[in-house]
Amino acid sequence: MSRLYRFISLLPRPSQQLSLRLPTSRAFSGIIPKVAGINKSKQVVEDYDKYVAQNYTPLKDVVIARGEGVYVYDIEGRRYYDFLTGYSAMNQGHRHPKILAALKEQADRLTLTGRCYYNDMLGKYAKYATELLGYDRLLPMNGGVEASESSIKMSRRWGYEVKGVPDNEAKVILCRGNFWGRSIAAASSSTDPSCFMGYGPFVPGFELIPFNDIPALEHALKDQHVVAFMVEPIQGEAGIIVPDKGYLSKARELCTKNNVLLICDEIQCGLGRSGKMLASEYESVRPDILVLGKALSGGFMPISAVLADDQYMSMMKSGTHGSTFGGNPLASALAIASLRAIVEGGMCENAYKMGEIFRKEAATFRRDIIRDVRGMGLFNAIELNPNCGVSASTVNEKLRDHGILSKSTHEYTFRMAPALTINEEQLMDALSLMKKALEEC
Template sequence: MAVLQDLTSQQAIDLENKYGAHNYHPLPVVLTKGEGVFVWDVEGKKYYDFLSAYSAVNQGHCHPKIIKALTDQAQNLTLTSRAFYNDQLGKFEKFATAYFGYDKLLPMNTGAEAVETALKIARKWGYEKKGIPANQAKIIVCENNFHGRTITIISASNDPVATENFGPFTPGIVSIPYNDIAALSEALQDEHVAAFIAEPIQGEAGVFVPDEGYIKAARALCKEKNVLFIADEVQTGIARTGKLLATCGNCNCADRNCSGEPEVKPDVLILGKAISGGVFPVSAVLANDEIMEVIRPGNHGSTFGGNPLACAVATAALEVVRDERLAENAAELGELFRSEMERIIAETDLVLKVRGKGLLNAIVINDTEESSTAWDICMALKENGLLAKPTHGNIIRFAPPLVMTKEQLMDCVSIIESTLKAFKK
């Protein structure tokens, strides 16, 4: 059967609607090309990408170094499974463990897989190291989290859209309010708790930044109670928040290639998205030997996890972050962006506030979550050459590639300002 060539945007949208499951509600723009901070639709219109594939494209679209690593490796070997060794995995594991400051790395493909992996490790550690009775281990999670959409992960969710008609759910999960040290302290009194998992910033919840000191205090409580502190940095990691990891923002460490002081450093670190620069599905769980040694042959795996193509791409992607000082750029431009948004907010009743760290930011629209205002603003931004997406109804997330320049950022600020000032509810 012939496949349509040179599709119009509407034809491409119609094809997805007819032949694909309707599990997303995309902005109606059909992209065909990306380079740096820009993307182009099939009609040739150019846009600033202000979402970065939910922070997967921190290094910019089609970064030449990452693409070269992909194409070079693809001509030699793409997949062996873990039935055999390959010549890329060990090199990547050595590089990444030194880069993030851990003993061991367990490679997977997607962020959700990495979260599942971390939860399995935590449970097994709980039984074999902490001495929790069989099948009684508990994992503490935070309300309004977003760790993925597998059955186990949505068992930790309080989002009715994610959970309705998908039960029964995985037992052993305890949910507490985010940014509430007292609630965490109370939950940790249960000796059957193996781990506490949290996002340093809740991205899907609207870029909700916890109080200063929350992560550090949570880490200290977990250590006191012999509970693993798991940081889900799938979205916040890899320089997005102005540090290599968002958990770095809770320490005074001068070395940007570390994961913080010992009292802040997570016991288990979950990475994905930008670890490959958006070029290939790669995720990873990192931990030290005393935790990772509970995983033995046959306990966990993935046919594609640790494949040579992924390893070559991820190594190049992390080198780009280091060599181009993307964390520093995110920190500098993030401060500028929030100050500009504060200026705009002072001149309009349409936006209530801006929040975020680095180049992970959001504006809160002055309307209800049930309204279409944030969506309509994003549609207007699209018409003006900037792509962003609402979250939680009345919040617009802004997360451009970290390779953005100051001049480009100010151009985007101008687009946002003119769009907001011209917008009519």
């Protein structure tokens, strides 16, 4: 039997396909009830564990089968508040109706052409995004790591062609605790052993300094070979680390003074998540190069972008950089709809308001085990006291049992990042479930 035939014959027949009964009830609270007689998730988990590369450890006992707005539903029909939102790729909530409509309409017409042809959507998307965010041009990419890497390529080239850095001597400064993806270049500039160990030899030309440390930046920028400082205005994977007030604006000032490009990686903290369209707006900072991803697609497909003015974007000359899928018409239609949904849905304002409520309420929970509640907008973390004997993964499991899906970023820190569409009633409901879950820890 050919492998293809075998594969097709193994596909579930329509009659075997899993049907979903979605409850109309509120999110359950209390321990997950066992559904008598059926355990649809068992087979899924077995297949996962047997056939999928084991580079993730999914949260146990939940197989997500459907998402809608601020909720996801598991294969057995239980409802959860999604407080991860695909690592902030669904700021607009699951399957936002306007983004979904744009997807369907575009998919019915044209999905991909290749960048060697004009397509009728990319120009529209670039016009909308550049006007909205205030840059001359947009470079379309797919995953976040590609966009961040593109910004490094752009700044290295600018260093050689404009700044006069000797060939192959360009340096990019990053902060310790940064996370910008999983490529070899990203691994080469990571301080997290699980990202870089065993992946050498590494890409040269990166220098690491502590985050939120202006003297260290000032010192590093003295090197004439430095072309760029790449920074997350709020460090995401490091545990939602908000720098001191004035850090980013001072960094901007120092970059300008030293003829170094400021690259803001707003892939996770941007697009409304922090309570503003861009987290750098809190300090009225305009980076030379802005990197976006994740929620640029509302979670429908990988879409990322680099935005910059002509003087930097002109480094990307014909044939020097590209991507098969970057800027495809389907992605372009999705990105316009995703940005519009944030703007027209007042999501930045809502994230700001709901974030204030979240931190105020969460700060009253289990003060014996919680050391810190921090964040901006709906980009928040709860950090446990390391001596309390409870780990974030234990808390995640308790939260799951009470109908909330979260994700720990470190052993003692878990991120709370719901859809920016969450309303006050839903937030208060989620907070009361959180409270109950924490009380059981």
